[in-house]
Amino acid sequence: MSDSYSAALTIDIGAIVANYRLLAGRMSPALCGAAVKADCYGLGAAMIAPHLRRAGCSHFFVATVDEGLALRPLLPGARIYLMNGLPPGSERDVAGNELIPILNSMNEIERWQAASRSLAARPAGLQFDTGLNRLGLSHDDAVRLIADPHLLDGLDLSVIMSHLACADDPEHPQNRAQLRRFREITDSLRLPPRLGNARILRSLAASSSIFLGSDYHFDLARPGAALYGINPVLGTGNPLRQAVRLQAKILQLREVDLNMTVGYGASHQFRGPSVLATIGVGYADGIFRSLGNRGAVFVAGQRAPIVGRVSMDLITIDVGHLPRGSVAPGMNVDLIGPDQNIDAMARDAGTIGYEILTNLGARFQRRYVGAQA
Ligand SMILES: *Cc1c(COP(=O)(O)O)cnc(C)c1O
DSSP states (O other): OOTTOSEEEEEEHHHHHHHHHHHHHHHTTSEEOEEOHHHHHTTOHHHHHHHHHHTTOOEEEESSHHHHHHHGGGSTTOEEEETTOOOTTOHHHHHHTTOEEEEOSHHHHHHHHHHHHHHOOOEEEEEBOSSSOSSSBOHHHHHHHHHOGGGGTTOEEEEEEOOOSSTTSTTOHHHHHHHHHHHHHHHHOOOOOOGGGOOOEEEOOOHHHHTTOGGGTSSEEOOOGGGGTOOSSTTSOOOSOOOEEEEEEEEEEEEEOTTOEESGGGOEEOSSOEEEEEESOOGGGTOOGGGTTTOEEEETTEEEEBOSOOOSSOEEEEOTTSOTTSOOTTOEEEEEBTTBOHHHHHHHHTSOHHHHHHHOOSSSEEEEEOOOO
């Protein structure tokens, strides 16, 4: 890493593209899209999404209108879906930039119908809530839409979707219950014919649900986490490639002795002489404070526990057990890498890989590797 940085984040675009291909293979003959919301989970959508497009992905899922607008010029010809719906007042931006709003309420449906009359019809999607109870048309809305198909008049529907609550637990009974509910809705709705008789795609699967089996595949998946290397089925072997390496420099070494403590709150006390290394990353960089006295980093492949609290810009690790001379200021240690993947760090931090990724900070030197020209 260059001298002015104390930490570097390396993002392997080749691994992300390989993960896309693996997921697309699992989904075949159904389609595989990509969730690129939250800046590709913090990894950089502008850098990554065009490579997914070149790898054959043509369905991109973001949360917000701004995310869609930022990606629109970078993904010519691709569909970009706004999963968080249609904010009041955004109709003109959405329609004018060929973004596809996922309509989550009767009010959003009505506003898109009105916008389609004045701004020329544009495709939209519908999301039905089938048990997550988070976002989407309710059970009562579904009953109304099934009873009166005219409520959907004037919509050019390109996708109908729902989202599972427990897909990372293959045994959870809610998976089957939501699947049944999604089938009932998609089988019962009488949908308006599409322009040019284009297909209306049904989409239920995100990363984990791709691995629940083909019952859950329908026509289109929208994985995010698995693209970026997070294990879609925790507790089983991860079939995906790691896409992230996070390294930071050792800034100082110091000798400590029996009964000395380290860090704010003096939360770790040494039981004998040891050596501490201070590393130039902290919670402002997304290294969770909950890793204090719990997590570890890797020094030349050797585990070194984080001792004391994580502070804003620094962490301290115990390297007393490593051979003298094998650790020196200026050396890089691995926080996320070959010896510790995102899921392992998340477990130590008491969270999930998604939160680790989306919190990775802005102070790192960022490097993108593995991209095909
Ligand atoms: C975030 C999200 C996805 C992608 O989920 P992953 O678990 O990261 O694959 C898909 N669909 C919806 C509705 C989402 O909110």
